[in-house]
Amino acid sequence: xxxxxxxxxxxxxxxxxxxxxxxxxxxxxxxxxxxxxxxxxxxxxxxxxxxxxxxxxxxxxxxxxxxxxxxxxxxxxxxxxxxxxxxxxxxxxxxxxxxxxxxxxxxxxxxxxxxxxxxxxxxxxxxxxxxxxxxxxxxxxxxxxxxxxxxxxxxxxxxxxxxxxxxxxxxxxxxxxxxxxxxxxxxxxxxxxxxxxxxxxxxxxxxxxxxxxxxxxxxxxxxxxxxxxxxxxxxxxxxxxxxxxxxxxxxxxxxxxxxxxxxxxxxxxxxxxxxxxxxxxxxxxxxxxxxxxxxxxxxxxxx
Amino acid sequence: xxxxxxxxxxxxxxxxxxxxxxxxxxxxxxxxxxxxxxxxxxxxxxxxxxxxxxxxxxxxxxxxxxxxxxxxxxxxxxxxxxxxxxxxxxxxxxxxxxxxxxxxxxxxxxxxxxxxxxxxxxxxxxxxxxxxxxxxxxxxxxxxxxxxxxxxxxxxxxxxxxxxxxxxxxxxxxxxxxxxxxxxxxxxxxxxxxxxxxxxxxxxxxxxxxxxxxxxxxxxxxxxxxxxxxxxxxxxxxxxxxxxxxxxxxxxxxxxxxxxxxxxxxxxxxxxxxxxxxxxxxxxxxxxxxxxxxxxxxxxxxxxxxxxxxxxxxxxxxxxxxxxxxxxxxxxxxxxxxxxxxxxxxxxx
Amino acid sequence: xxxxxxxxxxxxxxxxxxxxxxxxxxxxxxxxxxxxxxxxxxxxxxxxxxxxxxxxxxxxxxxxxxxxxxxxxxxxxxxxxxxxxxxxxxxxxxxxxxxxxxxxxxxxxxxxxxxxxxxxxxxxxxxxxxxxxxxxxxxxxxxxxxxxxxxxxxxxxxxxxxxxxxxxxxxxxxxxxxxxxxxxxxxxxxxxxxxxxxxxxxxxxxxxxxxxxxxxxxxxxxxxxxxxxxxxxxxxxxxxxxxxxxxxxxxxxxxxxxxxxxxxxxxxxxxxxxxxxxxxxxxxxxxxxxxxxxxxxxxxxxxxxxxxxxxxxxxxxxxxxxxxxx
Numbered sequence: 017x018x019x020x021x022x023x024x025x026x027x028x029x030x031x032x033x034x035x036x037x038x039x040x041x042x043x044x045x046x047x048x049x050x051x052x053x054x055x056x057x058x059x060x061x062x063x064x065x066x067x068x069x070x071x072x073x074x075x076x077x078x079x080x081x082x083x084x085x086x087x088x089x090x091x092x093x094x095x096x097x098x099x100x101x102x103x104x105x106x107x108x109x110x111x112x113x114x115x116x117x118x119x120x121x122x123x124x125x126x127x128x129x130x131x132x133x134x135x136x137x138x139x140x141x142x143x144x145x146x147x148x149x150x151x152x153x154x155x156x157x158x159x160x161x162x163x164x165x166x167x168x169x170x171x172x173x174x175x176x177x178x179x180x181x182x183x184x185x186x187x188x189x190x191x192x193x194x195x196x197x198x199x200x201x202x203x204x205x206x207x208x209x210x211x212x213x214x215x216x217x218x219x220x221x222x223x224x225x226x227x228x229x230x231x232x233x234x235x236x237x238x239x240x241x242x243x244x245x246x247x248x249x250x251x252x253x254x255x256x257x258x259x260x261x262x263x264x265x266x267x268x269x270x271x272x273x274x275x276x277x278x279x280x281x282x283x284x285x286x287x288x289x290x291x292x293x294x295x296x297x298x299x300x301x302x303x304x305x306x307x308x309x310x311x312x313x314x315x316x317x318x319x
Numbered sequence: 320x321x322x323x324x325x326x327x328x329x330x331x332x333x334x335x336x337x338x339x340x341x342x343x344x345x346x347x348x349x350x351x352x353x354x355x356x357x358x359x360x361x362x363x364x365x366x367x368x369x370x371x372x373x374x375x376x377x378x379x380x381x382x383x384x385x386x387x388x389x390x391x392x393x394x395x396x397x398x399x400x401x402x403x404x405x406x407x408x409x410x411x412x413x414x415x416x417x418x419x420x421x422x423x424x425x426x427x428x429x430x431x432x433x434x435x436x437x438x439x440x441x442x443x444x445x446x447x448x449x450x451x452x453x454x455x456x457x458x459x460x461x462x463x464x465x466x467x468x469x470x471x472x473x474x475x476x477x478x479x480x481x482x483x484x485x486x487x488x489x490x491x492x493x494x495x496x497x498x499x500x501x502x503x504x505x506x507x508x509x510x511x512x513x514x515x516x517x518x519x520x521x522x523x524x525x526x527x528x529x530x531x532x533x534x535x536x537x538x539x540x541x542x543x544x545x546x547x548x549x550x551x552x553x554x555x556x557x558x559x560x561x562x563x564x565x566x567x568x569x570x571x572x573x574x575x576x577x578x579x580x581x582x583x584x585x586x587x588x589x590x591x592x593x594x595x596x597x598x599x600x601x602x603x604x605x606x607x608x609x610x611x612x613x614x615x616x617x618x619x620x621x622x623x624x625x626x627x628x629x630x631x632x633x634x635x636x637x638x639x640x641x642x643x644x645x646x647x648x649x650x651x652x653x654x655x656x657x658x659x660x661x662x663x664x665x666x667x668x
Numbered sequence: 669x670x671x672x673x674x675x676x677x678x679x680x681x682x683x684x685x686x687x688x689x690x691x692x693x694x695x696x697x698x699x700x701x702x703x704x705x706x707x708x709x710x711x712x713x714x715x716x717x718x719x720x721x722x723x724x725x726x727x728x729x730x731x732x733x734x735x736x737x738x739x740x741x742x743x744x745x746x747x748x749x750x751x752x753x754x755x756x757x758x759x760x761x762x763x764x765x766x767x768x769x770x771x772x773x774x775x776x777x778x779x780x781x782x783x784x785x786x787x788x789x790x791x792x793x794x795x796x797x798x799x800x801x802x803x804x805x806x807x808x809x810x811x812x813x814x815x816x817x818x819x820x821x822x823x824x825x826x827x828x829x830x831x832x833x834x835x836x837x838x839x840x841x842x843x844x845x846x847x848x849x850x851x852x853x854x855x856x857x858x859x860x861x862x863x864x865x866x867x868x869x870x871x872x873x874x875x876x877x878x879x880x881x882x883x884x885x886x887x888x889x890x891x892x893x894x895x896x897x898x899x900x901x902x903x904x905x906x907x908x909x910x911x912x913x914x915x916x917x918x919x920x921x922x923x924x925x926x927x928x929x930x931x932x933x934x935x936x937x938x939x940x941x942x943x944x945x946x947x948x949x950x951x952x953x954x955x956x957x958x959x960x961x962x963x964x965x966x967x968x969x970x971x972x973x974x975x976x977x978x979x980x981x982x983x984x985x986x987x988x989x990x991x992x993x994x
Binding site: 027037049111211277292303305 | 701702704705706707735737738739741742743745746748749750753755756757759760762763799802803805806807809810812816817818819820821822823824825827828829830831832833835836837838839840842843845846870873874877899901902903904906924927928930931932933934937938950951952954955958966967969970973974977978980981982984985
């Protein structure tokens with residue numbers, strides 16, 4: 017009896033310990049880098065930065081919060097990520113509803129294809145997007161209609177983020193709809209409510225928290241996108257101001273990089289503190305969003 | 320008024336076979352059957368939630384089989400009531416009228432009248448989460464009735480309630496049915512509950528219709544051993560039958576028993592005897608169909624005592640509880656008799 | 669009454685017409701787009717486009733009058749995503765072409781990279797599952813103070829941009845507890861396959877823990893209670909009851925974790941760096957070859973990645989995994 021008790025305690029302790037290791041590692045992953053924010057004394061300004069339009073003094077976290085380019089990046093990232101999440105919701109919520117409510121032939125294959133996007137490498141996504149828009153008929157279409165998708169703020173950035181954000185959002189929205197008792201809809205329709213009305217008055221409010229969690233998930237995923245944006249759009253910071261359309265200037269988004277891409281560029285070019293400053297900003301945004309998702313209690317399928 | 324014709328459907332493992340049902344205006348029909356017999360699927364087909372594979376649903380002579388639920392004007396109260404959690408009681412009840420785009424004043428008036436009739440007016444602003452089972456049931460009932468549906472479908476409306484609330488709400492259902500002259504189809508799995516409300520009963524056995532009729536008809540003439548067992552015929556026993564003239568003689572245990580009116584059967588059969596049809600003999604008279612045996616066990620119930628007998632075959636009889644009724648003891652020798660009319664003979668399953 | 673006409677006939681007819689009209693509209697728009705793409709725009713293409721939009725609108729009106737517009741919108745959204753996905757993958761396949769595909773798929777270099785991806789992902793999956801099972805069990809069955817904060821901390825490495833994780837790993841391996849462990853084990857992370865495995869492990873452990881939690885959540889705790897009431901100890905119960913019952917979920921999670929590990933790139937790029945035959949797992953190799961301008965290589969490898977993703981998800985569906993991640 018006492019042996020079994022000891023074994024049970026050992027087992028529970030092991031489980032707690034493993035969780036503790038993971039949680040502490042996660043904390044440490046972020047905390048251990050705080051010293052990167054403080055510049056080393058000996059660092060010299062190098063030529064690799066000569067393309068910059070502003071010169072920044074070497075100080076805590078590169079003083080990124082005083083850099084107008086950082087705030088332009090923030091504008092750009094939040095604006096496009098929100099746009100992406102909205103677009104994903106506009107397409108993804110009806111699609112999720114169809115996948116949970118209607119019998120679509122070949123649904124198994126559709127399931128597999130949609131979920132495969134979640135585990136597609138970002139580099140493959142970026143590359144396939146480049147091929148899709150730069151080669152073949154879509155390229156001709158862009159040329160002759162006078163717009164461009166790759167390497168643009170809009171729609172380029174949004175397209176690059178949309179692929180993964182939509183896949184993630186779709187899985188969360190499907191879980192949200194699957195969790196709604198179908199009887200609500202049956203009753204609503206037996207009371208004479210059309211499908212459209214039933215969706216807005218019953219299905220949508222019942223699935224609300226899951227749908228919001230899915231929206232946040234899509235938004236975070238869009239903001240966390242790096243690979244596809246890097247390959248599909250690259251950087252914008254070194255481009256002359258004249259290359260940006262009027263609305264981008266009005267919204268203060270010209271000559272700014274997507275936050276994650278900007279971080280990478282800064283670190284690659286030796287502006288370590290500044291890069292880590294952005295990284296911590298990104299971590300903070302993600303942490304708040306993930307906490308919000310857990311708070312709302314959203315779920316997401318993987319398949 | 321409503322007619323279900325040769326309805327068949329397959330849902331995963333589950334199948335309905337060739338269900339045909341007729342309902343008159345103002346009738347209260349109970350669909351009775353054990354769990355998994357398909358009674359819910361039948362009313363969901365009537366409501367339009369499932370599309371039958373074959374067969375038709377006719378409402379006032381119109382084929383509505385392929386119509387959407389919202390085009391049928393049918394009231395539906397599902398088992399868990401499915402009150403919309405995002406609306407209060409008043410909005411829940413007004414949902415159907417608002418869906419029909421009625422003016423707000425009319426919606427308010429009709430909802431108020433319905434709430435008054437069901438005695439839930441004081442709950443108008445409450446959310447469904449904070450209602451008791453009985454209150455939920457009334458609100459769901461009112462929500463379905465406020466649109467004046469041609470027919471009301473109730474899926475196990477009393478199953479989620481406590482024992483003592485059940486009788487009260489069954490009476491409420493009867494009252495509403497009487498006052499509104501509505502046509503109700505009520506699904507349930509308990510014969511006692513059925514007897515409280517039904518005009519007519521349709522008994523389902525694993526996707527097939529076993530018998531349709533009034534309670535009296537079913538009690539008097541169960542169509543099969545399944546129906547007999549389901550309607551509390553406790554004694555269903557194997558026996559052998561032989562025909563003699565207009566009657567049928569069945570060999571059961573100690574000796575032959577007479578059964579009237581089951582002339583067509585011969586050979587191995589099943590015999591059903593309701594416990595309340597077994598009469599204890601106290602005198603010396605020796606009528607037909609008499610058995611002698613011993614009391615094996617006594618089981619007191621609220622209104623009667625169940626007496627398990629051994630008369631060569633096991634038999635359950637009941638004795639009404641009352642003042643002055645004589646008490647049995649285990650091991651006591653007794654004599655019992657059954658009227659020939661009370662012996663039901665069925666083919667062997 | 670017996671021979672009453674089927675009232676659903678107009679609806680079915682409308683449905684057929686609507687599908688036909690919508691299909692025609694789609695084809696017309698496609699033709700218009702192709703004409704524009706080929707540089708033959710002008711009046712003809714405009715006319716085609718107007719016709720296409722018109723027949724689509726006609727379909728919408730028909731469906732609206734039969735109360736079928738909303739389902740049609742939902743289903744078209746799904747089919748639209750599907751079509752876009754097929755164009756997305758298909759254009760890449762068409763771009764590569766048969767002969768090039770045959771050439772690149774016959775190359776030793778490609779298969780070496782596939783093999784590298786497969787074995788690194790397998791090892792890192794094994795590691796994260798070994799750690800993920802107890803963590804998932806703890807998250808599913810045991811109680812924690814501040815559960816949401818803990819859940820957030822566990823999930824965070826999945827939701828932070830992977831590139832940021834790559835950057836943050838520098839500090840992680842440089843500071844005492846982790847550095848001492850790595851030194852003691854003699855692991856060299858930069859420019860080595862060990863580093864690849866390490867990075868894959870770090871980004872998938874959270875995923876694995878989440879999925880394992882979901883698998884264990886799906887097991888009714890009553891089975892465990894019964895098992896323990898019958899005298900089995902907690903570890904024995906876990907081994908003989910919980911784990912076998914959660915088997916499908918665990919297997920499915922394994923596959924997803926593997927696929928996720930095989931798709932890791934951004935953190936590798938910053939933390940490990942590219943070395944031919946050491947760290948060039950497929951996703952990374954795509955980027956390296958793209959930078960090197962070797963389109964054929966990276967397109968063929970992208971296709972391999974797509975196939976891997978579809979195959980793993982197909983396998984998962986066959987196993988019947990249906991796990992919630994969040």
